[in-house]
Amino acid sequence: MNILITGATGFLGKKLSQDLVNEGHTLFLLARNEQKASQLLQSFADKDKTNVHIVMGDISQTGLGLAKQDLQHVQHKIDAVYHLAAYLSFDPAHKSQTFTVNVDGTKNTLLFAEAIGAKRFIYVSTAYTVGKEVAGKEELYSPERSFVNHYEESKCLAEHLVFSHSEKIEVVIVRPSIIIGDSRTGEADTNFGLYGLLKGLCVLKRRASRTPGWEKQTYRMRLDVDVQTNLVPVDYVTSVLVAALTHARHKEIYHATNPAPPTQELVIECIKEVLDFPNLQTIPYESTESFSDEESVFQSSMSIFKEYCTRTIHFPSDNTKELLHKANRSELIMNKALLISIIRGYQKQPVLT
Ligand SMILES: NC(=O)c1ccc[n+]([C@@H]2O[C@H](COP(=O)([O-])OP(=O)(O)OC[C@H]3O[C@@H](n4cnc5c(N)ncnc54)[C@H](OP(=O)(O)O)[C@@H]3O)[C@@H](O)[C@H]2O)c1
Known part of the structure; x- marks a missing residue:
């Protein structure tokens, strides 16, 4: 075509x-x-x-x-x-x-x-x-x-x-939903969504590591650990789009979303592992603890995402399931290992440095 x-x-x-x-x-x-x-x-x-x-x-x-x-x-x-x-x-x-x-x-x-x-x-x-x-x-x-x-x-x-x-x-x-890197290579030419967070955490770690003994300190970020975050690899989204070319129905809407999205706790666990940032800790949004300068700078740069981090949104995807089935394509299954490898792939790219 x-x-x-x-x-x-x-x-x-x-x-x-x-x-x-x-x-x-x-x-x-x-x-x-x-x-x-x-x-x-x-x-x-x-x-x-x-x-x-x-x-x-x-x-x-x-x-x-x-x-x-x-x-x-x-x-x-x-x-x-x-x-x-x-x-x-x-x-x-x-x-x-x-x-x-x-x-x-x-x-x-x-x-x-x-x-x-x-x-x-x-x-x-x-x-x-x-x-x-x-x-x-x-x-x-x-x-x-x-x-x-x-x-x-x-x-x-x-x-x-x-x-x-x-x-x-x-x-x-x-x-x-929130598009992340390719499931095979991690390639992700974007600073949007997850990559805004990754970039912010890299900066936090870099600033923190200028202080002697920083490894023994903890660095806190506000996060509702049980909230799910709907991440989808870019190649899954393109798979849905390619299927739509020949199999989508006129006037139909298709969610290219993750049917089993990870919790924010899992996402942060993966990021800590990949960035080698074990002293990063999460605290609830409602916590009244006061922040250090480094933590405050990071926290305020993330405030724009707050609405996405404090509620789980359910996205049904029955239309997409049917579409992929008709086009003989697979539904998304994203486990922890896959998420880690996607984040690891992105970390190798110059956009993070
Ligand atoms: N990234 C996500 O997580 C995500 C999630 C859900 C939906 N989406 C949707 O997916 C689509 C693609 O997103 P993306 O992440 O690929 O965004 P992106 O990397 O920012 O790419 C945006 C594209 O739009 C082009 N563009 C912007 N203004 C234009 C104009 N006036 N005339 C012609 N081209 C213009 C840009 O061209 P230049 O290269 O010249 O700037 C670029 O090619 C968008 O519709 C977005 O709303 C994205």
Whole structure:
């Protein structure tokens, strides 16, 4: 098939592009940055390069800002569009850009997909469009709910836009939870989610280790140990996305989530082991203990994630289970050993240092 992908230079997009090219598809990858586009192209094996075409554009512009020549290149040629491009920020100061890219950008991409005659539109949303609730469902949520941040709200509004075009184009929504590295290599080109925590803990350890005798001290972080955190390896998410290309039902929503998510206690145990940070301790959120300077700096940098660390959210995934079954693909099973190896793989990458 001929497939157009937005967000192909991103963490998930790179892996999805590789998987789709390995399946024999021809790709048209939208990129807005020449250097990233060229690096992306170089990442494909020589034998695949002829099946990969870069299209320069920006989803915040009408018609995605495509040059006439590129437009002709994709017109009446595209079987499916994967729309991944988004602005991933929880910072309230980035509200305007978050809505411009995630909501207006989705509208522009939908209109573009229709204009070039694409048959199917697969939108990558997030499981956290559930907002502040604790029970998810594989259905559209009302946007009249409390959200943790503008990112969640923008993705929920974008889902509604996608469904509002369902008379004109086949639409599918896939909602991943917190995406972590590849289950085989740990590779994870992102600072988002788990990797924000890992980076913060590396900094805490580095700062702490400047003090003589630091090994004998404990370093505390607030955490509700029993809360589950829904981590999914990037290759599981791309497996669901590839299956959706041929087996997803029109107007259906699929949770690319972990059916047996680890507790935060387990995640921290794995991180302590990988970072060799045994003197890291967790204390409950409601604790009134006072923090050292190093601990306070770390704690305040993590405060943006608090809403995700203090409640377990259940994400049913019956639609995804059925989808994977139809496509003869496996469901996710992530045990402690796998989690450790994913975190270990990431630690080798320069982004952490
Ligand atoms: N990472 C997660 O844990 C997670 C979890 C759930 C859902 N998701 C969803 O998965 C998708 C991919 O996430 P990711 O982690 O791969 O994000 P990412 O690494 O930040 O990649 C975002 C991609 O969007 C592109 N982009 C942003 N603004 C654009 C614009 N105006 N025009 C064209 N392209 C633009 C970026 O291009 P540049 O490279 O030029 O910046 C990049 O390719 C997003 O829709 C996100 O909401 C992610």
